[in-house]
Amino acid sequence: MAASALEIEKNPKFQELVSTRKKLGWSLTLLTLVIYFGFILLIAFDPKFLGQPIGDGVMTLGMPVGLAVIVSTFLIVGFYVSRANAAYDELTRQIVEESK
Amino acid sequence: MSRFKSLVPASLIGLALAAVSNPVLADALAGQMEKQETNWVAIGMFTAFVIFTLGITKWAAAQTKSAAQFYSAGGGITGFQNGLAIAGDYMSAASFLGISGLVYLSGYDGLIYSVGFLVGWPIVTFLIAEPLRNLGKFTFADVASFRFGQTPIRILAACGTLVTVAFYLIAQMVGAGQLIKLLFGLDYAIAVVVVGVLMIVYVTFGGMVATTWVQIIKACLLLAGATFMAFMVMMHFNFSPEALFAKAVAVHPKHLAIMSPGTLVTNPISAVSLGLALMFGTAGLPHILMRFFTVSNAKAARASVFYATGFIGYFYILTFIIGFGAIVFVSTDPLYLTDAAKGLTAIKGGSNMAAIHLANAVGGNIFLGFISAVAFATILAVVSGLTLSGASAISHDLYATVIKKGAANEQDEIKISKIATVVLGVIAIILGIAFEKQNVAFMVGLAFSIAASCNFPVLLMSLMWRGMTTRGAVIGGFLGLITALLGVVFSASVWEAVIGFPKGSAPFPYSNPALFSMTIAFAGIWIFSKIDNSARAKLDRAGFDAQYVRAQTGIGASGASAH
Numbered sequence: 001m002a003a004s005a006l007e008i009e010k011n012p013k014f015q016e017l018v019s020t021r022k023k024l025g026w027s028l029t030l031l032t033l034v035i036y037f038g039f040i041l042l043i044a045f046d047p048k049f050l051g052q053p054i055g056d057g058v059m060t061l062g063m064p065v066g067l068a069v070i071v072s073t074f075l076i077v078g079f080y081v082s083r084a085n086a087a088y089d090e091l092t093r094q095i096v097e098e099s100k
Numbered sequence: 101m102s103r104f105k106s107l108v109p110a111s112l113i114g115l116a117l118a119a120v121s122n123p124v125l126a127d128a129l130a131g132q133m134e135k136q137e138t139n140w141v142a143i144g145m146f147t148a149f150v151i152f153t154l155g156i157t158k159w160a161a162a163q164t165k166s167a168a169q170f171y172s173a174g175g176g177i178t179g180f181q182n183g184l185a186i187a188g189d190y191m192s193a194a195s196f197l198g199i200s201g202l203v204y205l206s207g208y209d210g211l212i213y214s215v216g217f218l219v220g221w222p223i224v225t226f227l228i229a230e231p232l233r234n235l236g237k238f239t240f241a242d243v244a245s246f247r248f249g250q251t252p253i254r255i256l257a258a259c260g261t262l263v264t265v266a267f268y269l270i271a272q273m274v275g276a277g278q279l280i281k282l283l284f285g286l287d288y289a290i291a292v293v294v295v296g297v298l299m300i301v302y303v304t305f306g307g308m309v310a311t312t313w314v315q316i317i318k319a320c321l322l323l324a325g326a327t328f329m330a331f332m333v334m335m336h337f338n339f340s341p342e343a344l345f346a347k348a349v350a351v352h353p354k355h356l357a358i359m360s361p362g363t364l365v366t367n368p369i370s371a372v373s374l375g376l377a378l379m380f381g382t383a384g385l386p387h388i389l390m391r392f393f394t395v396s397n398a399k400a401a402r403a404s405v406f407y408a409t410g411f412i413g414y415f416y417i418l419t420f421i422i423g424f425g426a427i428v429f430v431s432t433d434p435l436y437l438t439d440a441a442k443g444l445t446a447i448k449g450g451s452n453m454a455a456i457h458l459a460n461a462v463g464g465n466i467f468l469g470f471i472s473a474v475a476f477a478t479i480l481a482v483v484s485g486l487t488l489s490g491a492s493a494i495s496h497d498l499y500a501t502v503i504k505k506g507a508a509n510e511q512d513e514i515k516i517s518k519i520a521t522v523v524l525g526v527i528a529i530i531l532g533i534a535f536e537k538q539n540v541a542f543m544v545g546l547a548f549s550i551a552a553s554c555n556f557p558v559l560l561m562s563l564m565w566r567g568m569t570t571r572g573a574v575i576g577g578f579l580g581l582i583t584a585l586l587g588v589v590f591s592a593s594v595w596e597a598v599i600g601f602p603k604g605s606a607p608f609p610y611s612n613p614a615l616f617s618m619t620i621a622f623a624g625i626w627i628f629s630k631i632d633n634s635a636r637a638k639l640d641r642a643g644f645d646a647q648y649v650r651a652q653t654g655i656g657a658s659g660a661s662a663h
Contacts, residue, residue: 005646008653018652025226036219040375043212043361044368050208051360057342058349060359066211070413073218077225081406089399092653099655 003099017091039069138285141469149477153314160306167510170307171238172393179400183407185312186391188319191415192482193475201451203423207358214416220382221409228383231563231651232392233401240389241497244562247643249570254497256577260554261386261493264547269486271543273532276479282449283472296529302484304518311484318481321474326418332462333425348427370610377614381548384556387489398654426454429461487524494520542593553580553617561625566644569637572629580621587613
């Protein structure tokens with residue numbers, strides 16, 4: 001007989017899945033918010049900062065920083081996906097199996 | 101290829117070709133051109149695209165028999181394909197031409213703007229994608245209404261969807277008309293009708309299968325074209341960003357200022373508000389959310405955001421290079437300017453044409469035709485996705501659930517959806533023509549604000565918070581929708597630029613309402629759920645466990661249909 005929702009919620013594996021995924025998801029959400037709003041507020045409060053030159057030419061600090069924000073967005077998503085693929089799918093499979 | 105060793109000869113060849121096949125282009129040096137001479141290369145390539153995609157639509161129509169096929173391609177799209185389709189929805193003509201145009205005009209500000217559009221994707225991945233796939237079938241309202249009173253939540257979600265889609269669609273239609281007038285030399289009205297009719301054909305006959313494949317093909321063409329342009333620009337500078345920037349700084353009237361933040365972000369509250377709208381609006385756009393139902397399971401949904409983020413991030417880096425390339429090659433060439441003495445700002449057709457002119461400069465008339473055709477295809481693919489999501493809200497949420505109380509016949513539901521597509525298409529054509537002379541730049545921002553202030557809070561709270569009730573969701577959601585709408589109307593971009601009140605008279609002092617309207621939506625949902633002691637509220641809260649388990653594990657989720 002299939003387990004009820006309340007029974008599945010009591011399964012320690014379900015609790016492990018939910019708590020680890022929630023922790024990772026919200027930490028990475030927070031990290032994304034900090035990176036993005038850090039970038040935006042830095043520009044709003046100190047526009048000169050990212051305009052300072054690096055090297056001998058016209059290159060400014062803002063260029064690598066802006067590129068880093070774009071790349072970090074992709075890496076953060078990639079990190080989450082690799083963690084989820086490695087851990088959560090197997091855990092979910094076991095929970096589904098046990099609640100049949 | 102030696103021909104492309106240096107960009108200068110290549111562009112000269114392009115110009116020679118352009119002058120031979122298109123004498124009016126040379127005459128156009130004299131003055132402002134409202135409408136280009138008919139560009140047969142572009143029209144030929146676009147026709148090839150249309151014939152090919154109509155073939156796909158025919159193939160898709162043969163397998164689109166069930167509601168699941170029509171709304172969600174039967175869940176048979178892979179994560180990689182869906183990633184491309186999502187990226188395609190996001191890489192609209194507005195972001196391709198608009199952002200490269202912004203970079204052309206002010207350099208670094210264009211980068212800040214595009215970053216805002218990208219950072220919503222992690223949020224979608226972590227908070228929305230998997231539970232959405234596990235709980236829903238065809239529309240995000242399936243998820244938002246999972247444990248709630250069906251009628252009120254479906255009406256709210258359908259309003260949120262239709263308002264978002266309407267503004268997004270009008271902006272795209274007006275953009276389409278203007279662009280096609282410039283690119284192909286067609287009349288504005290004819291251009292809008294062509295877009296509207298093709299979109300109706302794709303969606304009514306091919307449903308989600310055709311809409312997805314049109315979007316995938318266009319995404320590949322656009323990425324290939326933009327890659328080629330960026331590659332040609334970088335090759336000219338021996339792949340040295342420093343050399344490209346140095347040359348751009350030398351020729352741009354703002355000089356070194358293009359290398360640092362300019363006027364885009366000045367007021368911190370406006371900046372945060374816009375950032376919130378872009379970030380969380382992405383997680384509430386109905387035509388994006390519906391794509392998560394086209395894959396087979398939560399794992400594929402997760403993978404599709406990963407691919408989409410990669411493609412979109414890469415695309416924004418390309419548009420940045422393209423914008424700088426246009427500063428170097430377009431703003432210095434009298435061929436692309438209405439008045440060579442005025443320089444950069446006198447670009448023919450306005451700054452949105454920067455990428456198009458650059459296509460001619462680096463690849464000649466054939467490549468110009470290719471990029472023009474891709475820009476047209478882009479609009480077509482994006483409006484198709486928008487229309488399908490609007491039609492789904494009408495047929496699946498309003499007709500099948502609200503009017504028929506969930507007992508609609510499947511074939512009737514599909515029929516209503518197709519009728520809704522035709523009606524939406526006709527309305528889009530009429531509004532597209534009606535808004536020809538209007539400034540519609542605010543509309544995309546408005547669509548994002550409403551998505552962030554109505555769709556996203558209701559969706560997120562329904563997934564995360566046991567205490568939310570039907571009443572709380574409906575009141576909070578509508579408060580968010582209305583305050584977002586009012587905030588935009590009372591801001592300078594509508595109050596002064598569209599309605600025409602004097603400068604400085606706008607009652608709402610910030611450029612975007614999301615900071616306030618999102619707060620009001622979340623607070624409204626919380627307060628009105630807390631004080632809700634109705635019998636319905638007890639059912640709403642009691643339903644959380646079943647919803648939670650299914651959202652987390654996918655037990656009971658609708659699977660992919662057999663293929």
